[in-house]
Amino acid sequence: QVQLVESGGGLVQAGGSLRLACAASGTSGSISIFRINAMGWYRQAPGKQRDLVATITSGGNTNYADSVKGRFTISRDNAKNTVYLQMNSLEPEDTAVYYCNVDVTRYSSFARNNYWGQGTQVTVSS
Numbered sequence: 001q002v003q004l005v006e007s008g009g010g011l012v013q014a015g016g017s018l019r020l021a022c023a024a025s026g027t028s029g030s031i032s033i034f035r036i037n038a039m040g041w042y043r044q045a046p047g048k049q050r051d052l053v054a055t056i057t058s059g060g061n062t063n064y065a066d067s068v069k070g071r072f073t074i075s076r077d078n079a080k081n082t083v084y085l086q087m088n089s090l091e092p093e094d095t096a097v098y099y100c101n102v103d104v105t106r107y108s109s110f111a112r113n114n115y116w117g118q119g120t121q122v123t124v125s126s
Contacts, residue, residue: 001027002034002115004100009120012090016124020085022100022117031081034104037112039076039083043096043122050099054085067093090124098122 008020020041025031040055054064054074062074073086083100100117 002031002102002104002113003027004102004115004117006098006100006117006120009098009122011123011125014091014124014126016090017086017088018090018122019087020098020120020122022083024081024102033108034106036078036081037103037105039103040101041074041083041085042099042101044099045096053098056083087122092124092126094122095124096122
């Protein structure tokens with residue numbers, strides 16, 4: 001199993017910045033038994049569905065929702081098994097719970113699984 005621990009959420013004024021981080025670890029052993037494939041961030045506002053914000057592949061290719069292009073930047077540190085989301089020029093519409101997501105493959109069995117973090121609240125005041 002893989003555990004994801006998110007950090008960096010909070011309250012910020014419109015126009016401000018926040019940086020989210022999500023660290024992956026193994027719950028019953030080393031994370032190194034897994035190959036971490038794509039990592040990403042999703043968000044869910046009250047009463048709305050969970051939507052993609054940004055993803056990054058193991059090779060560093062990125063994909064962004066149109067609403068955050070030019071304002072958010074996703075990156076990853078493979079040595080630390082951590083994915084980041086730098087959020088600039090935040091808008092009230094960015095208010096949501098942000099969830100980390102990782103796709104992994106177990107080296108020994110090639111089994112593929114997907115994991116979610118617990119979520120971190122981002123609130124942008126106008």
